[in-house]
Amino acid sequence: MSTDQVRGSRAGRHTPPSSPRSRRPWIIGGAIVGALAVAGAATVVILQLVDGDSDAGPDGGTTEKATVISTDGATVDGQKLTSALHIKANNVKVTNTTVHHTGTVAIKVFAGFTGTVIDNTEVFCDGKDMTGVGYGNYTASRVKVHGCTTGFSHSAAAPVIVSDSSVDDKPYKAKYAFEEPGKKHATSGAGLTPGPVKASKPWPGPENTGVPAGTKLTPYTGKYVITEPNTVIDGKILTDCLDIKAKNVTIKRSKITCKNKGGMIIRVFDDLVPDASLTVEDSEIQGEGEGLGVGFGHYTLRRVNMHTLNEGPRVSDGAVIEDCWIHGLVFTDEKDHQDILQTTGGTGMVVRHNTLEAFNPTTNDPFNAGFQLGSETAPSLSNLLVEDNLFTGGNYTVNIRPDTKADNVIFRGNVFVRNSRYGPASNEDLPGVKWEPSNVYLDTSKPVTHD
Numbered sequence: 001m002s003t004d005q006v007r008g009s010r011a012g013r014h015t016p017p018s019s020p021r022s023r024r025p026w027i028i029g030g031a032i033v034g035a036l037a038v039a040g041a042a043t044v045v046i047l048q049l050v051d052g053d054s055d056a057g058p059d060g061g062t063t064e065k066a067t068v069i070s071t072d073g074a075t076v077d078g079q080k081l082t083s084a085l086h087i088k089a090n091n092v093k094v095t096n097t098t099v100h101h102t103g104t105v106a107i108k109v110f111a112g113f114t115g116t117v118i119d120n121t122e123v124f125c126d127g128k129d130m131t132g133v134g135y136g137n138y139t140a141s142r143v144k145v146h147g148c149t150t151g152f153s154h155s156a157a158a159p160v161i162v163s164d165s166s167v168d169d170k171p172y173k174a175k176y177a178f179e180e181p182g183k184k185h186a187t188s189g190a191g192l193t194p195g196p197v198k199a200s201k202p203w204p205g206p207e208n209t210g211v212p213a214g215t216k217l218t219p220y221t222g223k224y225v226i227t228e229p230n231t232v233i234d235g236k237i238l239t240d241c242l243d244i245k246a247k248n249v250t251i252k253r254s255k256i257t258c259k260n261k262g263g264m265i266i267r268v269f270d271d272l273v274p275d276a277s278l279t280v281e282d283s284e285i286q287g288e289g290e291g292l293g294v295g296f297g298h299y300t301l302r303r304v305n306m307h308t309l310n311e312g313p314r315v316s317d318g319a320v321i322e323d324c325w326i327h328g329l330v331f332t333d334e335k336d337h338q339d340i341l342q343t344t345g346g347t348g349m350v351v352r353h354n355t356l357e358a359f360n361p362t363t364n365d366p367f368n369a370g371f372q373l374g375s376e377t378a379p380s381l382s383n384l385l386v387e388d389n390l391f392t393g394g395n396y397t398v399n400i401r402p403d404t405k406a407d408n409v410i411f412r413g414n415v416f417v418r419n420s421r422y423g424p425a426s427n428e429d430l431p432g433v434k435w436e437p438s439n440v441y442l443d444t445s446k447p448v449t450h451d
Contacts, residue, residue: 093118
């Protein structure tokens with residue numbers, strides 16, 4: 001690996017009801033029916049087989065065939081499909097069906113549509129790096145998924161209910177609530193009054209982060225220690241960790257995979273090269289079960305899908321994280337102290353409109369924190385803005401060390417899922433921390449205060 005282990009002390013070091021049966025549109029007789037006249041009802045168009053629906057894989061660069069459901073309340077019953085099944089309607093039911101596919105997602109529920117029910121169905125992934133059922137807002141029961149890298153894709157922004165289902169014959173169940181009894185919160189959180197939810201939808205997730213669909217990726221053949229200013233890496237597959245030792249380096253529309261136990265997947269050496277800086281946009285960062293995301297400072301992440309790592313980014317001087325989806329932490333050791341984000345000091349940082357998932361819905365593990373804050377390795381933690389994020393999990397979702405020397409640390413407009421072990425925040429009333437009443441719970445939109 002090109003990036004060294006994380007050690008020493010430095011700032012920033014250290015996830016409407018269905019219509020009656022007689023009026024519902026159907027696929028019948030093993031064929032795609034473009035229009036079906038139903039007694040006592042209007043003629044309705046249900047499905048269309050499309051060459052090139054909008055779900056192209058980033059490594060292929062080509063579009064794929066998809067059977068598209070675009071009528072609310074449609075039912076797909078007893079079918080054997082060899083194309084993707086794309087659901088672009090509400091309250092759709094898929095039952096007694098088999099889907100074989102070689103593209104990216106076998107059964108995909110598109111963003112903005114809800115009420116999909118998938119029952120007694122088998123999915124076979126016959127291609128590389130495929131997802132069986134995605135991306136969220138569906139209920140699956142008695143669904144068997146075979147040969148898929150990801151069986152059931154979902155996120156806190158688009159949760160699912162999966163029951164009596166399996167991935168490669170192993171039982172699968174997704175949970176979004178931590179069931180272990182909690183304890184009293186650490187601080188009083190008094191004096192807050194109701195405020196508006198400012199965070200905007202859609203939340204960052206699988207459809208609006210990472211490599212854009214249709215991007216043709218090619219192998220990266222350059223150096224993994226970047227010393228040339230203004231270097232641009234675009235549309236590449238990178239298979240090692242990166243050291244940034246130059247000014248104004250840009251990585252975009254690329255996939256970076258690296259296994260670096262205890263070290264960074266991408267490290268900006270702003271301590272050794274004072275003007276070193278990095279921007280990563282529309283890219284995927286994958287840790288192969290080990291490694292930390294990005295560190296330490298003077299970097300910008302936009303629309304990045306970061307996953308399958310021990311911990312997320314270290315946040316230090318000048319770091320900006322926007323519109324990213326950071327999730328899928330991997331527990332490897334009892335010593336792990338896993339955080340989606342962590343800062344131990346610094347100044348001038350922005351964390352804005354991200355989905356930060358410190359919760360594993362398949363193992364029911366809340367990890368340590370969505371954002372761990374302190375000033376252990378710097379004089380203070382100052383000028384930090386945390387706004388419009390969707391937070392999940394953690395012992396405390398936002399965990400501020402009680403000895404933090406804070407100055408102008410602002411939390412506003414953030415939304416919290418109730419699945420932490422102990423509570424949404426600790427020590428948020430420290431001097432120098434402003435916790436605004438616009439920080440609310442996802443389920444009630446009420447301000448985050450201690451019960």
